[in-house]
Amino acid sequence: MQVSNPNDVKIYNLSVGKSLPEWLSDRAKRNLLKKDIDVRRRIELIQDFEMPTVSNCIQITPDKQYILVTGIYKPRVKCYDVNQLSLKFDRGMDEEVAQFQIISEDYSKMVFLQVDRFVEIHAQDAKYYRLRLPRVCRDFRYHKPSCDLYFVGKSDEIYRLNLEQGKFVTSLQTDATDINCCDINPLHDLFTCGTTEGHVECWDPRTRRRAAKLDCGLSTLMENDIDTKKVPAITHIKHRDGLNMAVGTSTGHILLYDIRSSKPLLVKDHNYGLPIKSINFKSDPDLVLSSDTKILKLWHRNTGQAYTSIEPGSNLNACCTFPDSGLIFMANEAPKVLAYYIPALGAAPKWCSFLDNLTEELEEDPEPTVYDDYKFVTRTELESLHLSHLIGSKMLRAYMHGYFMDLRLYNKAKSIIQPFKYTEYKKAKIKEKIEKEREERVKVKKLPNVNKALAEKLTFAEQEGSKKEKLRAETLLKDDRFSKIFKDPAFQVDEESEEYRLLNPVVSKLDKKKKKSTLQDQFEEVEDESESESSDDDRQWTEEVKKQYREIARAKKGEKMRERDDLRDEDLTIRKTKLMSLKDNHFETDSREAKRKRKLAKKTLGELVKEENEGGMISQRRNMSGNIEMTFSLRKNKKDEEQKEALREHRKERQKIRRSAGHLTRGRGKSNFWKRT
Numbered sequence: 074m075q076v077s078n079p080n081d082v083k084i085y086n087l088s089v090g091k092s093l094p095e096w097l098s099d100r101a102k103r104n105l106l107k108k109d110i111d112v113r114r115r116i117e118l119i120q121d122f123e124m125p126t127v128s129n130c131i132q133i134t135p136d137k138q139y140i141l142v143t144g145i146y147k148p149r150v151k152c153y154d155v156n157q158l159s160l161k162f163d164r165g166m167d168e169e170v171a172q173f174q175i176i177s178e179d180y181s182k183m184v185f186l187q188v189d190r191f192v193e194i195h196a197q198d199a200k201y202y203r204l205r206l207p208r209v210c211r212d213f214r215y216h217k218p219s220c221d222l223y224f225v226g227k228s229d230e231i232y233r234l235n236l237e238q239g240k241f242v243t244s245l246q247t248d249a250t251d252i253n254c255c256d257i258n259p260l261h262d263l264f265t266c267g268t269t270e271g272h273v274e275c276w277d278p279r280t281r282r283r284a285a286k287l288d289c290g291l292s293t294l295m296e297n298d299i300d301t302k303k304v305p306a307i308t309h310i311k312h313r314d315g316l317n318m319a320v321g322t323s324t325g326h327i328l329l330y331d332i333r334s335s336k337p338l339l340v341k342d343h344n345y346g347l348p349i350k351s352i353n354f355k356s357d358p359d360l361v362l363s364s365d366t367k368i369l370k371l372w373h374r375n376t377g378q379a380y381t382s383i384e385p386g387s388n389l390n391a392c393c394t395f396p397d398s399g400l401i402f403m404a405n406e407a408p409k410v411l412a413y414y415i416p417a418l419g420a421a422p423k424w425c426s427f428l429d430n431l432t433e434e435l436e437e438d439p440e441p442t443v444y445d446d447y448k449f450v451t452r453t454e455l456e457s458l459h460l461s462h463l464i465g466s467k468m469l470r471a472y473m474h475g476y477f478m479d480l481r482l483y484n485k486a487k488s489i490i491q492p493f494k495y496t497e498y499k500k501a502k503i504k505e506k507i508e509k510e511r512e513e514r515v516k517v518k519k520l521p522n523v524n525k526a527l528a529e530k531l532t533f534a535e536q537e538g539s540k541k542e543k544l545r546a547e548t549l550l551k552d553d554r555f556s557k558i559f560k561d562p563a564f565q566v567d568e569e570s571e572e573y574r575l576l577n578p579v580v581s582k583l584d585k586k587k588k589k590s591t592l593q594d595q596f597e598e599v600e601d602e603s604e605s606e607s608s609d610d611d612r613q614w615t616e617e618v619k620k621q622y623r624e625i626a627r628a629k630k631g632e633k634m635r636e637r638d639d640l641r642d643e644d645l646t647i648r649k650t651k652l653m654s655l656k657d658n659h660f661e662t663d664s665r666e667a668k669r670k671r672k673l674a675k676k677t678l679g680e681l682v683k684e685e686n687e688g689g690m691i692s693q694r695r696n697m698s699g700n701i702e703m704t705f706s707l708r709k710n711k712k713d714e715e716q717k718e719a720l721r722e723h724r725k726e727r728q729k730i731r732r733s734a735g736h737l738t739r740g741r742g743k744s745n746f747w748k749r750t
Contacts, residue, residue: 082381085432087118087412118412118425120159124151128404129170130391136178137396137422142410143170143185150195152180155424164200166193174222176215176236184222186213192222192234206232212254216278218262225252225266231276245281247274253308260315263332267307273320275332289320289328292337311352319361321349327363329374341377343370351392355418362401364392369403371415385411398422448483451475458486521559524566528559 075086124144131142139161140153148169152161161180168187176182181197190209194202210226221242224232231245231252249268257264263284264276271290276283290304309321320328325343343349347365354361359374366388371380388406395402399418403411414421414428421428451474455461460478463469469476487494521528528550535546549555558564566573 080379080381082415082417083432084381084383085414085416085428087116087414087428088122088409116431118158119153119155122153122412123409124149126408127406128390128408128410130173131393131402131404131410132173132175133393133395133402134175134179139180140402141173141175141180141183142404143173144404145169150183150185155422158424164195167191171210172212174213174215176217184213184215186210186224192224194236204234208232211252214255214257214264216257216262216264219278221278223255223257223264225255227251231255231264231266243281245276245283247283248272248286249274253306254310256310256312258312258315258318263312265310265312265318267310267320269306271304271306271322273307273310285332287330287335289322289337293322293324293326293328293340306348308348309350309352311354313354319352319354319363321352321363323348325349325365327352327361329361339374339377341372343368350389353392353394355394357419358417360418362392362394364389364403366390369401371418381415383413387411394418395422400425447477448480449475449477450483458483458490460486523559523562523564527566 075089077084077086119140124142126144126146128142128144131140133140138155140155141150142153143150143166148166150164150166150170150173152164153159154161166185166187168189168191171186171188173183173185176184183195185193185195187193188209190206192204192206193200206224206226208226208228208230210224210232212226213222213224215222220235220237222234222236223245224234228251229247229249231247233242233244234240235242247266247268249266249270249272251269252266253269255264255266262278264278265273266276267273267289271288271293273287273289274283275285275287289307293305305322305324305326307320308323311319311321313319316331316333318330318332320330322328325346325348327341327343327349328337329339329341330337341361341363343363343365345365345367347367350364350366352361352363354374355371358380360371360380361374362369362371364370367384369383369385369389369392371382372378373380383401385403385405389403390406391404393402394400397419398421399415400422401413401415403413405411414432416429416432420426447470449472450458452461452464455464455469455476460482463478464476468482469478531546531550534542535550538546549558
């Protein structure tokens with residue numbers, strides 16, 4: 074079941090969902106119900122409520138027990154029992170049915186008008202009689218008091234077939250060339266027919282004389298100021314009661330008449346310019362249901378204001394409403410016969426009362442199941458759109474790790490923040506279209522604009538790589554699943570990233586190999602130097618990889634050092650803040666040491682160096698990296714200097730007194746005991 078809400082009127086589509094073929098076994102159908110969610114959720118109002126290809130006409134019996142549908146191909150009529158919610162019988166026919174009428178309370182007596190000028194009369198069990206008409210007819214009606222069938226078509230005559238006598242009786246002569254449709258008033262049995270010239274002729278069956286002639290085509294042109302060379306033809310006529318009548322034209326207009334007046338009470342335009350196929354009336358509320366091949370419109374009879382509409386997507390052939398209910402059936406150019414339920418028009422019939430319970434349950438559950446009008450955004454996206462202040466309001470609905478917001482609000486916010494996004498998108502689409510057109514021309518092998526280096530590497534691997542490399546390159550270059558790598562700029566490789574920097578030596582090595590292969594085509598290769606060159610390449614490659622690793626490690630170390638310095642600065646600022654004690658309503662420092670430290674903190678680096686020079690010695694030098702190093706040595710005391718001077722004098726005295734023992738070893742060579750044998 075699919076729910077739509079045009080003009081705040083809920084419409085339930087009962088024919089949506091997959092239809093199962095007749096030849097499937099019960100076991101296969103059960104398996105499908107388990108696996109396929111679409112099959113499981115569908116509502117089968119009436120079993121096999123469909124035609125092989127197209128349904129032409131649909132009607133409900135006066136006793137409200139059976140639904141009759143005609144269609145093709147092959148031509149057939151199907152009868153459905155609403156109490157059993159299944160097919161009653163399926164009867165094949167010789168030719169396609171143009172129109173049919175039920176002339177009894179149930180399906181026991183039916184008349185079918187076929188497109189090949191034949192009329193078939195069916196009884197309860199089968200076809201009863203078949204006869205041929207003088208001309209091709211388009212529509213007919215049954216006049217119950219006289220048992221006459223009135224046929225209209227490509228003729229100026231209205232043919233009458235009397236079923237009691239079983240023969241044609243005197244025809245009614247009209248002023249028209251062709252007649253498209255006809256109808257009989259349910260109260261006073263006035264017969265009306267619509268012509269191709271835009272006239273409606275009314276005939277009294279008792280006297281067989283024309284009672285009146287109404288020019289509807291001219292009034293349509295005057296009321297709507299339509300500039301056409303051809304007068305609109307009458308395509309459908311429907312009587313509401315004894316006085317009110319609706320006329321549909323080929324230009325898509327419906328004219329509501331009081332039969333006592335020649336001027337229309339109201340003219341309604343379908344705005345599609347298609348011929349009106351069917352018109353029905355609804356008493357509570359007072360509505361008109363009019364349909365063309367595209368849409369079924371429901372509008373107020375007195376004002377012409379739109380109530381709601383149904384646009385199924387396939388061409389409509391006929392439409393009927395189940396009496397005293399909100400159920401609508403449509404014959405269309407598709408296998409399924411469409412069924413719609415509108416609770417606002419009335420309750421469901423007794424045989425499908427479960428529809429009311431289903432719709433009530435759906436109305437009680439306010440949870441949305443489809444988020445077509447909403448956009449899912451994360452918190453970061455909200456901040457980028459400057460809409461983070463809406464968190465907690467009704468504009469955002471929290472869901473998992475983000476929020477659902479109205480699509481219109483999202484588009485508006487995006488257009489404000491990125492005003493040129495649409496123009497960029499438009500340019501990208503135009504470029505895409507041009508590229509598609511270029512593909513149809515003579516193709517020249519050319520490297521793509523996106524990931525050019527990667528494509529070059531893959532083509533090289535495809536030509537001169539190993540079997541595995543060739544296989545990988547072919548899958549990446551020729552497989553459609555990876556085509557966006559070389560088309561979409563979002564997949565562009567970031568050459569500044571750490572991963573690419575580590576893989577960069579590999580790419581450069583492949584480039585060198587490729588250059589070498591191109592040089593080999595021009596010059597002869599020396600066998601002795603090939604091995605040394607390959608080893609040199611490997612050595613260079615390893616050195617480049619190591620170099621990249623060192624650079625990355627150095628960059629990481631620098632970041633860590635910066636972080637550590639920042640933390641140290643924070644600690645210094647925290648340490649500088651000291652607690653203050655309250656003494657006699659004045660803030661004073663805890664000690665003299667704190668005062669001294671504050672004074673030092675206020676002094677500049679030059680002042681500190683000057684003070685330190687007074688108590689010691691500072692030397693400066695520039696190191697290899699370009700930084701300045703400062704070394705500090707303390708000032709020496711007088712006692713230390715006196716002691717050092719005494720030691721120096723003592724050493725001089727000892728040097729004078731000392732006797733040398735060098736004369737003992739003078740003249741002797743070095744001992745070579747290790748050489749002795």
